[in-house]
Amino acid sequence: MNEEIVPDIVISRLPGYLQTLNQMAKEGYHTVSSRRLAERLRISAAQIRKDLSFFGGFGKQGTGYSIYFLIEKLQEILNLNYIWQVAVIGAGDLGRAITRYQGFASRGIEIVLLFDVDLDVVGTTVGSVVVRHVDALEEEIHKRGIRIAILTVPALAAQSMADRLVDAGIKAILNYAPLTLLLPDHVHVQHIDPVLHLQRMMYYLGDE
């Protein structure tokens, strides 16, 4: 199924489809048309049909998609049928909020490691995770075979910490530091910065 190369922009939309489908399943729906799903997601129905066609379609003409079937297929495509263990680097406000975040467990993500440099914080517990010193970063990540890290350190420390993560075997980094990381092509990076999202909306507010 992954033999054909699917554009990354298509992949980027699948988690949102999955989330909305899960929401509709909870609301009691069993089937959904691409038109209705499109309304929820604020994109076009043609876009959804085209995106899903990369994986074989899944819809029946006229009856729409079976929500449970589509959820199952999307979970399979996104490799969500098992628990992914994740390390968080930086136990400041944000790192602590992320580690305690209730929305991970139900969606197959478990924060198992939390690192910081601050000796006052090392050894304390956040949620159910004990904060470890970053000196143990490489050893702990290796030992557990972790491939995904969430980076919440200050901007000035982010690049060097990201380099260490890559050396330790991390293949995917979710970066909350407000800068663009320079990393090898084989490492997947996603960047979360509230400012970028706010600025995108400010473009439209200026005219109103």
Next chain:
Amino acid sequence: MNEEIVPDIVISRLPGYLQTLNQMAKEGYHTVSSRRLAERLRISAAQIRKDLSFFGGFGKQGTGYSIYFLIEKLQEILNLNYIWQVAVIGAGDLGRAITRYQGFASRGIEIVLLFDVDLDVVGTTVGSVVVRHVDALEEEIHKRGIRIAILTVPALAAQSMADRLVDAGIKAILNYAPLTLLLPDHVHVQHIDPVLHLQRMMYYLGDE
């Protein structure tokens, strides 16, 4: 300059261009080619040139872009030449982390209101902001003419709180609750959910 309708996907990339240009300015660069900017941003140089052409180009053939000129133009396009006041709804871990976030002030954003329902939290101070009860939401937002809100309440409360924000005059919502909000078309919504970003990367990790 905004008379031509620029596709939203183009707008979505401008804040990232701006961030990387600011980073390069700090590193001491004065000019940058689209090729070099593209390497930093992990997109194609053609994409950057095409995106900027919506606003008139800005580059000289052969010499690349003047970084300071481009920063100034992007700030103008995105309406970043003044301070935007923002309200945060929800003073839990995440709302508190956002309110205290150091990366806002230098980029033209000021958190001026923070609301919660929890009477134990109302009246306490987070950063320099006093937590107010949500009962005062409409009044405070009106009084200050605030148009942007950041929503960090639990998923179950998010839709009803978003409806209240829209009624209070909010035009743009940055939503951290893990669900798709149903809102009128004239309201701009951006959704930040670390799970969606992680899932997008898991697609690629499954094959490795």
